[in-house]
Amino acid sequence: MPKAADIEKVLVIGSGPIQIGQAAEFDFSGSQACRALREEGVKVVLVNSNPATIMTDFEMADVIYIEPLVPEVVAKIVEKEHPDGILASLGGQTALNMTAELAEMGILSNYNVRVLGTPLEAIYNAEERERFKRTMERINEPIPRGFTVNSVEEAEKVVAQLGLPLIIRPSYTLGGAGGGVARTMEELREIVSYGLKVSRIHQVLVEENVLGWKEIEYEVMRDAKDTCITICNMENLDPMGIHTGESIVVTPSQTLSDEEHQMLRAAAIKIIRWLKIEGGCNIQFALKEGSYRVIEVNPRVSRSSALASKATGYPIARVAAKIAIGLHLDEIGNDVTKETPASFEPAIDYVVVKIPRWSFDKFPDADRTLTTSMKSTGEVMAIGRTFEEAMHKALRS
Amino acid sequence: MKAILALEDGTVVEGKGFGAEGTAVGELVFATSFTGYEEVLTDPSYKGQILMLTYPLIGNYGVSGSHCQSDGIKVEGFVVRERCDFPSHYQSKRSIDEFLKQDGVPALSEVDTRMLTIKTRRYGTMKACLQVGSVEETDKALELAKTQPDISELDLIEQVTCKNPYRIKGEGKRIAVLDLGIKRNILDNIAKRNWDIFVFPANAKESEIRDSEPDAVLLSNGPGDPKRGKNAMSIVKKFAGEIPIFGICLGLQIIALALGSDTYKLKFGHRGANQPVKDLKTGRVYITTQNHGFAVDKDTLEGIGELTQVNANDRTVEGFEDNYLGIKCVQYHPEAGPGPWDTGRMFFDAFLGT
Numbered sequence: 001m002p003k004a005a006d007i008e009k010v011l012v013i014g015s016g017p018i019q020i021g022q023a024a025e026f027d028f029s030g031s032q033a034c035r036a037l038r039e040e041g042v043k044v045v046l047v048n049s050n051p052a053t054i055m056t057d058f059e060m061a062d063v064i065y066i067e068p069l070v071p072e073v074v075a076k077i078v079e080k081e082h083p084d085g086i087l088a089s090l091g092g093q094t095a096l097n098m099t100a101e102l103a104e105m106g107i108l109s110n111y112n113v114r115v116l117g118t119p120l121e122a123i124y125n126a127e128e129r130e131r132f133k134r135t136m137e138r139i140n141e142p143i144p145r146g147f148t149v150n151s152v153e154e155a156e157k158v159v160a161q162l163g164l165p166l167i168i169r170p171s172y173t174l175g176g177a178g179g180g181v182a183r184t185m186e187e188l189r190e191i192v193s194y195g196l197k198v199s200r201i202h203q204v205l206v207e208e209n210v211l212g213w214k215e216i217e218y219e220v221m222r223d224a225k226d227t228c229i230t231i232c233n234m235e236n237l238d239p240m241g242i243h244t245g246e247s248i249v250v251t252p253s254q255t256l257s258d259e260e261h262q263m264l265r266a267a268a269i270k271i272i273r274w275l276k277i278e279g280g281c282n283i284q285f286a287l288k289e290g291s292y293r294v295i296e297v298n299p300r301v302s303r304s305s306a307l308a309s310k311a312t313g314y315p316i317a318r319v320a321a322k323i324a325i326g327l328h329l330d331e332i333g334n335d336v337t338k339e340t341p342a343s344f345e346p347a348i349d350y351v352v353v354k355i356p357r358w359s360f361d362k363f364p365d366a367d368r369t370l371t372t373s374m375k376s377t378g379e380v381m382a383i384g385r386t387f388e389e390a391m392h393k394a395l396r397s
Numbered sequence: 398m399k400a401i402l403a404l405e406d407g408t409v410v411e412g413k414g415f416g417a418e419g420t421a422v423g424e425l426v427f428a429t430s431f432t433g434y435e436e437v438l439t440d441p442s443y444k445g446q447i448l449m450l451t452y453p454l455i456g457n458y459g460v461s462g463s464h465c466q467s468d469g470i471k472v473e474g475f476v477v478r479e480r481c482d483f484p485s486h487y488q489s490k491r492s493i494d495e496f497l498k499q500d501g502v503p504a505l506s507e508v509d510t511r512m513l514t515i516k517t518r519r520y521g522t523m524k525a526c527l528q529v530g531s532v533e534e535t536d537k538a539l540e541l542a543k544t545q546p547d548i549s550e551l552d553l554i555e556q557v558t559c560k561n562p563y564r565i566k567g568e569g570k571r572i573a574v575l576d577l578g579i580k581r582n583i584l585d586n587i588a589k590r591n592w593d594i595f596v597f598p599a600n601a602k603e604s605e606i607r608d609s610e611p612d613a614v615l616l617s618n619g620p621g622d623p624k625r626g627k628n629a630m631s632i633v634k635k636f637a638g639e640i641p642i643f644g645i646c647l648g649l650q651i652i653a654l655a656l657g658s659d660t661y662k663l664k665f666g667h668r669g670a671n672q673p674v675k676d677l678k679t680g681r682v683y684i685t686t687q688n689h690g691f692a693v694d695k696d697t698l699e700g701i702g703e704l705t706q707v708n709a710n711d712r713t714v715e716g717f718e719d720n721y722l723g724i725k726c727v728q729y730h731p732e733a734g735p736g737p738w739d740t741g742r743m744f745f746d747a748f749l750g751t
Contacts, residue, residue, distance in 0.1 A: 227682040228739075229673075255485050257458045258433030258735035266738045289487045330675060330682050330709050340710045343682040345671035347429035349451040349511055385453050385511070386479055 007325050010037055010116065011083040013095035014048025014055055016069045025306035026092035027053040029317035033090040034060045036321040045081045047074055069094060071101045078102070078111050085116040087324055088123070089279050089300035090317055096123060096300055097172065097200065117279040117324030118299050125275055126299040129171050129205040136294055139274045141267055144286070144293045146207025155192040158206045159185065167207050167241075167372060168192055170199035178204075179372045181211065181241060210293055211241035213286035216253055218268040219308040220281050221319060223328045228269045229345050231280075231308050231316060233261065238370065240286045240295075245303065245374035251311045251352040254387070256287070264292060271297060279320035280305050307354055310381060312346035353390040354381045400505045400529040402447075402476060402513075403538035406520065410513070416497025416504035418530025420538075421474030422545045423447045425525035426690065427514045429669030432458075433735020434493065438502075439465040441557035441578030442646065442688050443472040444620035445548055447525050451514050453478035459489025460496040466580040466734060470497065471557060471620075474527035475504035476513070503529035521664045522690065548690070549662070553621035554578060554629075558599035565594040572749070573597060573611035575629055577619030577647055582734035586745045587615075600628050603635045613641040613749075616648030618730065623650035623660050623691055630655040637722045643749070644726030646689055652726055653717070658697040663713070666690035670736035673709035674716070674729055682709055683743075685729035686736025692728070693717075 012034055015026030031054045034044050038061075046061035049069045056064055063081065067073045078086075086108065088099035102108050103120055125135045129148045136143045145162065148171075149155045158166065168191045170178040178198035182188035188206075195204040215236035222228045235253035236244055253261060268283045271294065275281075282298040282305055298304075301317050309316040315335060319342050322332050329343035356376035360366060366375065380397050384390030400414030404425065423446045428437055431452035437443065455477040475497060482492050497504050505527055517523065526541040557578035565584060569592045574584070577599050587594055595609040599619075606614070614636050616629055626647065633655035636642060644652045650660050667687040674685045693714040698704060702724065706716030716727040730736065731744035 225680055229682075229684055252431045252452075254454070254457050256432060257461065257464065257486060257488065258430070258436060259464060261432045262733060262736065262738050269739070328680070330673070330680075341673070341682075343675075343709050344673045345684050347431070347451065347669055347671045349429075349453060349514070351454060387454060 007042060007084045007116070009043040009045060009081065009083045010325070011045045011047065011078065011081065011086045011113070012037070012061065013069070013074065013086070013088065013091045013098050014046060014050065014053065015092045016049045016094045018050065025303050026090075027055055028306055029090050029301045031055040031060055032315060032317035033087060033321035036318040037325065040322065040325060040327075042325060045077070045083055047077055069098060071098065071105060074098060074102060075105065075107045078107055078113060082111060083113055085114045085325070087116050087321065089118045089324070090320060092300070092302075117320065118277045122275045122277050123299050126297040127172060129169070129203065132297065135274065139270060141271060141294050142292065144208040144210050144295070146205050148203055148205050149192070150196070150203055152189050152192050155188060155204070155206050156185070159188065162208055164188070165209050165211065167209065167211070168195055169205045169207070169372070170195035171203040171205070172200040177373055181371055210286040210295075211239070213240040213288040214255070215240045215244065215247070216256065216264055216285045216287050217244065217304055218264060218283045218285070219305055219316065220268045220272045220283060221279065221316065221323070221329065222272045222277055222281070223323045224278055224326065225328045226273065227329045227343055228272055229329065229343060230265050230268060231314050232312050232346060232348070233264070234304065234308065241372065242370045243372050243374045244284070245376050246356055246370045248356070249307065249354040250387070251308065252348065260287065260290065267292070267294065275299065279323050280316045307381060311352040311383070312348055314346050350383050350385055351387050351390045352381060352383050353387070353394045354379050355394045398530055399532050400503070400527070401532050401535060401538055402505055402508065403526045403535060403542045404516075405524040405542045407539065408516065409535050409539065410508045412505050412508035414503065414529035415480055415494045415506055416475065416529065417501045419501070419503045420541070421447055421503050421527045422541050423473040423525065424522050424548050424690070425449060425476070425513070425517065426522060426666060426668055427451050427517055428688070429671060430686070430735050433670065435460050435464045436466050436735040438470045438472055438475065438496075439467045440580055440688060441467050441471045442618050442620050444553045444557050444578065445551055446472060446620075447474035447476060447527055448472040449476035449510055449513060451510060453510065454481065455479070456481035456484055456493035458486035459484030460491050460493060461486070461488035462490050463488065464734070466582060467557070470500040470502045472502065475502060476508065476510060476527070477504070477506050478508070478510045480504075480506045503527055505529065517665050522666065549622040549624070551621055552625055554599045554619050554626060557620060559596060560598065562595065562597045562601065562605065565596070567591045567593040569593060570612040571595065571610060572613045572615055573606045573609055574615045574617060575599060575601065575632060577617045577626060577629060577651075579617035579619075580730070580732060580734060582732035583617060583645060586732050586741060587749060590745060590749055592749060599626070601632070603632060606632065611640060613643065616642070616644040616651055618646035618648060618688070620647070622662070623647055623654055626651045637724065641723035641725070645732070646728060646730060649716070649726035649728050650691055650693055652724060653693040653698065653701070656701045656719070658701050659694045660691050661694055663690055663692050667708070672729060674706050674740070675709045676706050678705060683739045684737045685731070685740055686733055687729045689728060
């Protein structure tokens with residue numbers, strides 16, 4: 001199917017200010033998306049609050065608004081521009097939250113704006129802890145046992161059932177902000193009360209301890225025709241309990257047998273199919289001796305997608321943008337080979353190592369313990385024919 | 398341990414030997430999957446070939462023994478960029494070096510596999526000679542590379558097929574499997590569906606197969622040029638139209654030949670776990686494992702079978718069926734081992750569920 005004919009103008013929401021958990025990678029993916037849409041003859045309206053980005057350069061979009069990324073302002077832009085669709089899944093969490101809020105306000109339905117790519121329903125199913133849990137249970141995919149709580153008292157009750165330590169994850173936050181590992185009751189109270197504060201819907205998940213399990217991620221893509229592919233997998237050198245953003249990450253996985261790899265790959269594809277995501281998606285697993293848990297699903301282009309994209313040469317954001325306007329994977333060209341379609345899985349003959357960078361020089365008093373929330377402010381990626389080569393290149397740069 | 402690899406075009410590379418000492422000759426082919434070395438080494442379809450993996454780090458998770466696709470290593474020789482002597486995995490029983498040594502297969506590491514892969518892609522599959530341990534004059538290795546017979550002149554199926562017929566009991570319908578070098582995962586997949594399996598050697602007679610009163614026949618994967626599978630072709634002709642016939646990989650090629658199509662040798666084959674196959678009925682694309690150096694000529698398939706699936710990269714034949722004769726076959730490996738599980742249920746449920 002060629003691109004949907006009724007989509008002539010698309011509103012792209014930028015990633016906003018650069019902060020921990022949301023850095024230049026979303027400028028990278030947003031710019032790729034703008035370019036990909038314009039290639040297909042779609043008029044691009046861009047709104048971003050951060051003028052110091054590539055995507056706000058004149059040639060990136062047809063109309064550019066540099067305005068605060070708050071629902072009232074974006075609603076006015078929708079009113080003025082009457083776009084046919086809105087692209088939510090390429091500007092990081094900020095854009096996703098913005099789209100959700102616009103939908104809740106009724107702006108999208110009032111002005112007949114379609115959410116392109118991944119439907120909002122899928123976003124809720126993946127991001128809201130309780131719904132995510134229900135979805136995984138329905139499709140028989142194992143998740144760590146856990147409970148969503150809205151108060152510290154409720155969290156304390158969980159200890160009676162699951163014991164300590166416990167992992168705490170707030171809903172709807174960036175880079176796992178406000179999350180952590182609670183080893184004592186005191187830590188539990190502290191982390192939960194902070195987590196409730198930062199969560200957009202005042203909700204945190206208190207869950208079973210999978211600390212020390214292998215942490216494996218998959219980058220998956222799906223189109224409206226239900227073709228699913230995985231771009232690559234990634235293995236975290238630091239196991240579960242340390243945020244991916246704080247961990248050294250290697251692509252492809254180094255210690256998984258084919259059986260384990262295929263088991264997780266099959267689970268990743270089952271999940272993206274069930275959630276009906278159209279575009280890119282990042283899925284995290286914990287793995288220990290052949291058994292696994294689904295940890296998290298990011299129904300959007302993420303920080304890891306930027307890494308996967310650069311590591312394999314597969315332009316995830318570009319392809320996701322084209323899927324969003326109705327193209328199928330086998331109709332999208334492969335920019336690397338020029339001959340074959342985008343419906344393939346990259347086979348790499350090298351190793352990629354990513355190392356995080358912390359700005360302790362600028363924040364000398366910051367807590368230097370690595371936990372489930374992200375403190376690194378940047379990262380380095382290197383490619384080598386051996387693990388040692390890639391590691392050394394990354395350390396030296 | 399010194400080791401060299403000589404190619405028929407005069408290329409000689411030197412690296413570190415591992416596995417067994419000795420000399421191996423065969424076609425040098427490359428595969429691109431980054432996991433599953435235990436499965437590919439023991440895949441009988443690699444008989445007559447020296448296998449090179451494009452992914453550079455091999456052996457990280459050791460060898461478990463439980464993922465083997467046959468009774469031992471089937472490749473003639475093995476070439477990698479870097480091998481791992483200290484594997485880390487809860488199932489690992491030994492290192493890749495110990496595995497190769499035990500089965501007497503020579504291997505080479507610390508060579509530029511990327512260069513060799515590019516050469517193969519550019520000039521096509523080449524004949525090669527691998528010498529490990531007592532390396533003689535390079536001239537001798539080059540001569541062995543050049544003078545060895547072409548893969549199409551070798552009868553490889555008889556080297557990997559089972560010696561005697563055997564049965565894997567099940568409750569369901571009866572299937573006669575012609576073992577041309579079958580991978581264990583295929584049998585496991587059929588057994589999982591509880592069919593009563595009768596496995597026959599490649600040279601089995603029609604009467605023997607008939608005695609098992611099969612409800613269907615399956616032609617397995619296997620090594621070499623499909624045109625060497627004369628007996629298998631005659632079996633197809635005998636049963637076509639009478640009971641359903643299924644084919645996987647070499648099986649598909651032999652069925653196509655038996656029905657009057659032609660096959661040809663691909664420039665460097667499809668070997669890896671990332672080959673996109675487009676289903677022409679649904680328009681969906683599946684990622685598959687493949688391991689074949691020959692393909693069915695699409696033009697000669699016309700009027701013989703309905704093309705159902707093609708490779709999304711080069712449009713070669715990936716599946717065809719003939720509803721009148723009850724024939725269904727695929728060029729890729731739905732049983733995986735190694736590779737994606739995307740097509741397993743589609744093939745085994747739909748084809749064997751009938």
